[in-house]
Amino acid sequence: MRPLTEEETRVMFEKIAKYIGENLQLLVDRPDGTYCFRLHNDRVYYVSEKILKLAANISGDKLVSLGTCFGKFTKTHKFRLHITALDYLAPYAKYKVWIKPGAEQSFLYGNHVLKSGLGRITENTSQYQGVVVYSMADIPLLYSAIIIYCIGSEAKDIQLPVAGSPDHSMDTQQRS
């Protein structure tokens, strides 16, 4: 277990900033306690100082996890954000997308969302913007990147498939 190096912190911040932008400051600098990022077995954990001090007493090979896992660094030092970070991304998300109940199930099983399945969307969302996807009951389901394909110029022909989770290695679990 060790703190992140400058390079690693920058890579991670760049990834997270795609979804929450400058609200990332609120994660780093919290009024209700000191939270920090620690690296253990290539995974980045967001953990409070108290828990960190307790976890330091466990030997490295026996420690499985601590705090919240935000993601992991791959062999080529790229950062993959995990679904477990959703609890921290959702409240600070800049661009949100709500999908209708009918499209929800289909989306969670990995299919694209068509424009008809889209309930609400924050305005000024640009193409390829990182968004957090909510169900109509305001439950954060997933984070993803929005891609807009325009096929034909007529309104009914415009389809807006939303790409699935960028993290293909994780199973998307339905949030109940």
Next chain:
Amino acid sequence: MEGQSVEELLAKAERDEAEKLQRITVHKELELEFDLGNLLALDRNPPTGLRGGPSPEAELRALARDNTQLLINQLWQLPTERVEEALVAQLPEPTTRLPREKPVPRPRPLTRWQQFARLKGIRPKKKTNLVWDEVSGQWRRRWGYQRARDDTKEWLIEVPGSADPLEDQFAKRIQAKKERVAKNELNRLRNLARAHKTQLPSAAGMHPTGHQSTKELGRALQVAKVSTASVGRFQERLPKEKAPRGSGKKRKFQPLFGDFAAEKNSQLEMLRLMNSKKPQLDVTRATNKQMREDEQEEAAKRRKMSQKGKRKGGRQGPGGKRKGGPPSQGGKRKVGLGGKMNSGPPRLGGNRKGGLHQGGKRRK
């Protein structure tokens, strides 16, 4: 009026004196114990006025002042001397024994000789420091510099019957001495390693036998590579040899519980830079670039001067008409980095052509 003022002055002087005395004298129930060698004053009076809950600062400060005053009064009573315009008090020997700073050293393990001597019951014999040396006719020390019986310093050695007549006996004695010294050193280091429970770096697998495993050979190879004067820095590798693994510096990370505030600050700073959307000035790169540009400018100038000088020398030498002179000069100047110009009158024509040619190339 004057009388009054004089009286006033006297009264004031008296009052000042009384105040001073009051400040200097301190009343204590129990006298303090002084150890002036350590500048120590021990106050055994029970602290009465220190029950004040909120801030006993004032009482503590008064207490400290009083005790310090008493200590200084004692110091003023010591014998003094004058050292370079300063009045210096001579402190007596300290009486309090201060405790040890570091723990008691643990007993060292016995050296091999000591173990052997203990086993055999050998006691060290008391020997004299000086020994009579027949050769020089003086008392010399038993060992060390200019010792009594130093066989390496003899000027005449008889060759023993069994030895090779072409052997150098003097060199042989010097060599034997070196070997003895090296052996002694090795044993000393071994004893030291045993005392500190470490291992000597041994040359265990380094001598080539016929039966070494790949690992041993690999290790021997690594050690041999690094055993040069530059610690292996300029050793070339064979064509298909791979770089040794793990030869870089070990990475150092921040400690696990470092300064949390500092970590937070550095992260916030990084975020600020990321969000600022302005390209940040990298000072080192900028200065390096600037320095390189300056150097290039200077080099170009120098070349121009040397070209000019050579050109001028060439022209003045034979003093003939040079029609092609100016344009070729212009062409050369444009080129700037014309490379090595061989100055000399006979080659000027050729140079001109070459100059123009180069100018053409460069202009493109």
